[in-house]
Amino acid sequence: xxxxxxxxxxxxxxxxxxxxxxxxxxxxxxxxxxxxxxxxxxxxxxxxxxxxxxxxxxxxxxxxxxxxxxxxxxxxxxxxxxxxxxxxxxxxxxxxxxxxxxxxxxxxxxxxxxxxxxxxxxxxxxxxxxxxxxxxxxxxxxxxxxxxxxxxxxxxxxxxxxxxxxxxxxxxxxxxxxxxxxxxxxxxxxxxxxxxxxxxxxxxxxxxxxxxxxxxxxxxxxxxxxxxxxxxxxxxxxxxxxxxxxxxxxxxxxxxxxxxxxxxxxxxxxxxxxxxxxxxxxxxxxxxxxxxxxxxxxxxx
Amino acid sequence: xxxxxxxxxxxxxxxxxxxxxxxxxxxxxxxxxxxxxxxxxxxxxxxxxxxxxxxxxxxxxxxxxxxxxxxxxxxxxxxxxxxxxxxxxxxxxxxxxxxxxxxxxxxxxxxxxxxxxxxxxxxxxxxxxxxxxxxxxxxxxxxxxxxxxxxxxxxxxxxxxxxxxxxxxxxxxxxxxxxxxxxxxxxxxxxxxxxxxxxxxxxxxxxxxxxxxxxxxxxxxxxxxxxxxxxxxxxxxxxxxxxxxxxxxxxxxxxxxxxxxxxxxxxxxxxxxxxxxxxxxxxxxxxxxxxxxxxxxxxxxxxxxxxxxxxxxxxxxxxxxxxxxxxxxxxxxxxxxxxxxxxxxxxxxxxxxxxxxxxxxxxxxxxxxxxxxxxxxxxxxxxxxxxxxxxxxxxxxxxxxxxxxxxxxxxxxxxxxxxxxxxxxxxxxxxxxxxxxxxxxxxxxxxxxxxxxxxxxxxxxxxxxxxxxxxxxxxxxxxxxxxxxxxxxxxxxxxxxxxxxxxxxxxxxxxxxxxxxxxxxxxxxxxxxxxxxxxxxxxxxxx
Numbered sequence: 001x002x003x004x005x006x007x008x009x010x011x012x013x014x015x016x017x018x019x020x021x022x023x024x025x026x027x028x029x030x031x032x033x034x035x036x037x038x039x040x041x042x043x044x045x046x047x048x049x050x051x052x053x054x055x056x057x058x059x060x061x062x063x064x065x066x067x068x069x070x071x072x073x074x075x076x077x078x079x080x081x082x083x084x085x086x087x088x089x090x091x092x093x094x095x096x097x098x099x100x101x102x103x104x105x106x107x108x109x110x111x112x113x114x115x116x117x118x119x120x121x122x123x124x125x126x127x128x129x130x131x132x133x134x135x136x137x138x139x140x141x142x143x144x145x146x147x148x149x150x151x152x153x154x155x156x157x158x159x160x161x162x163x164x165x166x167x168x169x170x171x172x173x174x175x176x177x178x179x180x181x182x183x184x185x186x187x188x189x190x191x192x193x194x195x196x197x198x199x200x201x202x203x204x205x206x207x208x209x210x211x212x213x214x215x216x217x218x219x220x221x222x223x224x225x226x227x228x229x230x231x232x233x234x235x236x237x238x239x240x241x242x243x244x245x246x247x248x249x250x251x252x253x254x255x256x257x258x259x260x261x262x263x264x265x266x267x268x269x270x271x272x273x274x275x276x277x278x279x280x281x282x283x284x285x286x287x288x289x290x291x292x293x294x295x296x297x298x299x300x301x
Numbered sequence: 302x303x304x305x306x307x308x309x310x311x312x313x314x315x316x317x318x319x320x321x322x323x324x325x326x327x328x329x330x331x332x333x334x335x336x337x338x339x340x341x342x343x344x345x346x347x348x349x350x351x352x353x354x355x356x357x358x359x360x361x362x363x364x365x366x367x368x369x370x371x372x373x374x375x376x377x378x379x380x381x382x383x384x385x386x387x388x389x390x391x392x393x394x395x396x397x398x399x400x401x402x403x404x405x406x407x408x409x410x411x412x413x414x415x416x417x418x419x420x421x422x423x424x425x426x427x428x429x430x431x432x433x434x435x436x437x438x439x440x441x442x443x444x445x446x447x448x449x450x451x452x453x454x455x456x457x458x459x460x461x462x463x464x465x466x467x468x469x470x471x472x473x474x475x476x477x478x479x480x481x482x483x484x485x486x487x488x489x490x491x492x493x494x495x496x497x498x499x500x501x502x503x504x505x506x507x508x509x510x511x512x513x514x515x516x517x518x519x520x521x522x523x524x525x526x527x528x529x530x531x532x533x534x535x536x537x538x539x540x541x542x543x544x545x546x547x548x549x550x551x552x553x554x555x556x557x558x559x560x561x562x563x564x565x566x567x568x569x570x571x572x573x574x575x576x577x578x579x580x581x582x583x584x585x586x587x588x589x590x591x592x593x594x595x596x597x598x599x600x601x602x603x604x605x606x607x608x609x610x611x612x613x614x615x616x617x618x619x620x621x622x623x624x625x626x627x628x629x630x631x632x633x634x635x636x637x638x639x640x641x642x643x644x645x646x647x648x649x650x651x652x653x654x655x656x657x658x659x660x661x662x663x664x665x666x667x668x669x670x671x672x673x674x675x676x677x678x679x680x681x682x683x684x685x686x687x688x689x690x691x692x693x694x695x696x697x698x699x700x701x702x703x704x705x706x707x708x709x710x711x712x713x714x715x716x717x718x719x720x721x722x723x724x725x726x727x728x729x730x731x732x733x734x735x736x737x738x739x740x741x742x743x744x745x746x747x748x749x750x751x752x753x754x755x756x757x758x759x760x761x762x763x764x765x766x767x768x769x770x771x772x773x774x775x776x777x778x779x780x781x782x783x784x785x786x787x788x789x790x791x792x793x794x795x796x797x798x799x800x801x802x803x804x805x806x807x808x809x810x811x812x813x814x815x816x817x818x819x820x821x822x823x824x825x826x827x828x829x830x831x832x833x834x835x836x837x838x839x840x841x842x843x844x
Binding site for chain 2: 031038073
């Protein structure tokens with residue numbers, strides 16, 4: 001149902017836009033086609049048919065798992081997706097992981113460090129990170145680490161070497177909201193009475209933080225993380241462009257620019273599936289972290 | 302000998318080359334071997350050869366496929382290549398080509414008369430069943446006749462003097478009949494394009510990277526070349542790097558050997574470090590702003606002339622570009638056949654512009670803008686993405702026109718709105734234009750209503766036109782495309798240039814080069830007649 005709605009809305013929106021992929025592709029001066037030649041091509045694509053006929057065809061193709069061809073690049077949509085999906089998963093997966101590590105690092109620095117100067121520095125880091133434009137950060141990373149110090153190549157880099165700089169570029173700005181939410185909810189939890197009880201019982205500061213506070217403070221962070229991860233998948237577009245990486249973000253941008261309907265329809269369906277799955281995973285993780293939810297479910301049985 | 306592309310820290314310091322930019326004048330023997338790393342600004346799109354006008358596509362097809370003839374970029378003469386020789390009947394309606402023997406496509410299919418006929422039937426007439434559009438450069442095509450296994454004849458409905466040059470362009474690249482049996486929608490992978498060229502596309506990561514390998518048995522380059530046999534380099538690694546600063550930085554840091562699309566403001570930085578800028582000309586219709594006279598605001602010739610004289614092309618070239626972007630002195634590039642210098646008619650003259658607008662009844666209003674019958678003289682234009690710094694140029698023109706009281710809005714919009722608005726002169730009374738092709742037919746391509754129709758005439762590509770049509774211009778354009786006598790043809794080319802400027806249909810601004818930057822150790826980088834690179838003769842010197 002959700003998928004059908006996403007598919008249909010995407011179809012209607014694409015039709016509502018001025019022009020279409022065929023116009024953009026074949027009216028383009030690079031081909032220099034005459035008006036009659038363009039009309040012939042449109043007829044060959046069936047673009048002169050009524051809109052509902054085109055819709056029925058599109059649904060039929062989607063149901064049989066045929067995503068069709070990209071008009072712009074002249075390759076099957078499935079190959080476009082394959083070429084872009086894995087790099088995006090790698091970039092966003094590692095980017096997200098790094099962001100979580102950075103966020104935890106900042107948070108523990110701000111909570112555990114005995115030096116107040118360092119603590120206030122750690123507290124101001126998120127504000128700094130969130131205001132760095134990704135575009136600038138990426139270019140600086142490349143200029144400094146790749147071109148000046150020549151530590152890692154940007155061009156033709158294979159495997160993990162090619163991922164270091166893009167992953168950092170992506171991770172730093174999103175580590176900021178994560179650590180902000182984490183610090184805030186830890187502060188909230190620390191004022192709760194049971195924390196004082198635990199401390200009074202003689203538990204160490206670290207023990208209280210890791211066993212009691214963190215477990216209670218994580219769920220709100222996890223919710224934010226789930227939302228952020230979904231956004232990341234599409235939002236990596238700037239990083240992808242700066243580093244010349246393949247990715248769904250760049251694919252979407254190209255497809256939207258050219259109104260490449262077949263590609264966009266496929267991405268809409270896949271994104272809908274992805275969001276459903278990620279939200280499900282987050283919901284399933286809650287009880288593992290927060291025993292109250294688990295007990296509650298048990299009690300209701 | 303093989304270039305190391307993954308530079309580690311230690312290697313990078315060892316490979317520091319800053320001191321060895323000195324020019325070596327003694328001729329060196331070409332070296333065979335090595336991999337060339339070539340950075341492109343944009344990924345290629347569909348590689349159906351007639352779509353080779355898009356520069357990223359042309360740069361790929363040029364390595365993969367040969368053509369019937371070779372246009373010498375220095376003389377612009379047509380020389381033999383896959384065709385050993387050819388004859389043309391006096392009316393220029395029949396062309397017969399003798400095909401070189403022993404040429405094969407990389408899939409093993411022989412390149413013979415039948416294969417050539419298949420290619421030209423497709424490019425000449427299109428193949429609607431496979432959604433393959435016809436080629437822009439082949440006009441009046443009727444049919445092919447295979448006379449024997451290595452002789453093929455093409456027949457045209459009208460005299461077609463531009464056809465011979467048309468056989469030399471990338472859009473007429475010869476591909477295996479098997480490639481043309483695919484649907485148009487399947488020709489977007491370079492590995493699917495099987496040509497007879499010096500390189501073969503061996504692997505591709507869509508949108509990111511393409512590896513070409515030299516064909517060891519290649520031995521059919523243009524006979525005019527000093528170099529025969531296989532290409533010198535073993536492989537080309539083409540990588541897409543959309544960000545300007547990344548391409549330049551990678552070149553200067555030794556991560557790449559040659560890059561395409563260098564902005565004029567980056568040229569100095571490249572040269573200062575001992576690297577080389579190549580700016581081959583595109584030899585066609587210059588970068589211009591064209592008018593759509595169907596819009597009443599620019600229907601009056603005096604308004605168009607005024608805007609022509611209000612445009613300071615000297616300032617445009619000096620502020621935004623470099624000496625590699627010469628100021629336009631006609632609608633055709635000065636390197637094109639039949640070019641006439643019209644700089645006397647293209648003067649920057651504010652007083653004249655103001656006088657013309659006054660006489661056309663456009664009076665300066667209270668807000669400094671010209672008005673007539675309560676309407677303001679406000680025009681809109683969409684920038685062209687492929688043209689270098691086109692938005693900046695249009696914004697500068699907008700400032701220049703403001704000085705005579707005319708407002709030019711430089712629009713932003715998605716590709717769909719752009720294409721739809723572009724067909725309607727009421728929405729886009731002015732538009733950027735430019736075509737690269739080294740044959741006088743390029744004028745017809747640009748202005749004829751059944752081709753690009755850049756002035757938007759009635760009976761052309763747009764249904765939104767009320768009345769504008771210029772029969773005199775159209776007759777001249779048709780005559781260029783069908784005049785068999787070369788001298789008469791060039792004189793027609795001169796007439797069209799004069800006519801377009803006299804009518805002020807177009808304001809030519811500068812001659813567009815294709816700007817590349819390359820490492821100094823890269824030798825004999827060559828460019829075909831409109832500036833796409835050819836790496837067949839290129840070799841990598843010790844460095």
